[in-house]
Amino acid sequence: MTPLARLIAGRIRATGPITLADYMETCLLHPQHGYYATRDPLGEAGDFTTAPEISQIFGELCGLALAQAWLDQGRPAPVTLAEPGPGRGTLMGDVLRAIRSVPGLTEAAQVALIEASPHLREVQRERLGEVRHLASADELPPEPLFLIANEFFDALPIRQFQRVEAGWAERVVGLGTDGLRLGLAQPVQLPRAGRIGDIVEDCPAGAAVMSVIAARIAAHGGAAIIVDYGGWNGFGDTFQALRRHAPEDPLAHPGEADLTAHVDFAPLAAAAIRAGAVASRPVHQGDWLISLGAEARAQRLADAGDRGAMAAFRRLTRADEMGHLFKAMAIWPQGAPAVPGFDALRLNADDA
Template sequence: MTPLAQIIARRINATGPISLADYMELCLLHPQHGYYATRDPFGQAGDFVTAPEISQIFGELCGLALAQAWMDQGRPAPFTLAEPGPGRGTLMADMLRAIRAVPGLIDASRIALIEASPHLRDVQRDRLGDVRHLDSLDDLPNQPLFLIANEFFDALPIRQFQHVDDGWAERVVGLDENGGLRLGLAPPVDLPRQGRAGDVIEDCPAAPAMMTAISSRIAAHGGAAIIVDYGGWNGYGDTFQALAGHRPEDPLARPGEADLTAHVDFAPLAAAAIRAGATVSRPIHQGDWLLSLGARQRAERLTQAGDGGAMAALDRLTDADKMGHLFKAMAIWPQGAPPVPGFDALRLHADDA
């Protein structure tokens, strides 16, 4: 049993079973034993590889899409260029390299990284220099905001509910007869969702508020946001998962020593953006979006320059059987402004999302 598993077991013994949201938060962010507090999980030597670690193409195109949105909105200055959950800083570094070619953009930008892990903050400073770190999206300044969030929302803690005879019962983490961690069900509650016996639905309590913090600034002051993550729309099913050493494992097996994630439900994110007064796009496949921005042409140029892995990386990012369809992209921009490149406005009222 890991040190964090012992801490969780003592808490359950003292106060009873805990929600999956509480379990995920402890596993990922516990100050001494949390996953992100104790390690660098990214890349081939870590537990998982994100799109920016696969190829510079991803970050370059994200940066240029935001740069075009900045120009389309009249080149506001100053503005905040932000990234929540920036990992090792690879995405932001690639974005900055690409957008340096845009006159006036770098001088007008104020970079802000939203990062909870002290360890990763140090890694990001080593990569990007003296950047400004914020504790929360609520700390973003009230000025034009251009933001990229790649694989950020999937790491936010979720709650799960399973359909039973009397309604929906929350799935909670308790203890088995040997003192090990196990999943169980709390007493049923009424939820405004239809379901059949055994169906599982997931709710991410923090996500709408975070989207509101982003979208309200964009609606009021201008800017744009691009959200890239794996997930769907109003989905059902158990997507709670753990990854260690690039392989899936039991999410309860090694608390604090494996990454925990769940698929993102884009519907409540879109609803929050619309309620905040912003325009939001429909989610589209990551592969389709990157190809629409010229990813293939960029890979061909990198190949001509001697990058022998550029076309294989492009395939991994865009192929439907790899990351191309699993990951979705969604954009937010102010009402009346041109769309972010590669996106179309979602024709939906917030109450319908």
């Protein structure tokens, strides 16, 4: 058992099984043994690689899309340029470099990084210099907000429910003879249809964060771009662990593996609409990047001597790599032009 596994087992012995949400939050954010508190998870030496680490093209185009939204909304100042879960700061670094080409935006923008990990905060300062760190989205200031979130919502804690004869039973983490194991709590009634054995997932934290972001944008202006893997009205068990770039049992090494779940964009869009903002339906990451000129940018980099530029472009955009698994969704204020590459969702909050 890992040190964190022993702590979790002790907690279960004392108070009973815990929800998957409790398990995920403990594994990722425990101050002493949590995954993000103890390591840099990115790159070849870590456990996974994100789009900004693959190519600067991703961050540059995200930055220019936000910059166009800023121009379309009349160049407000001051503004907050924010990123939740910024990892090493690579994405924000690329965004900042790209927006330097837009007169006035760099001077108008104050960077705010939403980061819980003390270790990663130091990594971000080393890359970006002195930036403002926030503990949560609730600390975002009351001013126009331009936000990029890449692979943030997938790491928020989820709950799972499995359909049984008597209703929906929550899946919980308990103890077996050989360590941690999944079990079922007492059934409850949920407003969901399903067959025996079906699994549904719920991410209350995701909707809560989106509500805060969208409320700031609805009230003060701005835009948000959300990029993550997932779909619309998702169904099934997507809870997963990644360690040393390979999948493994999510209960095998608590605190030493990245834990995520596919993002259901439907409740995020509904939360944004309820908060008074406009939401787009998700589009494929590959289609969105291509619509913004990713191929031309990759070719320019290749012509300048970047031998990996075209391979990185294909990895980001091809349907059989990241291009279709990852989706992009945008949020903007009522009455403002759409964020480049997106169209407004034509549903109300109850239908989304």
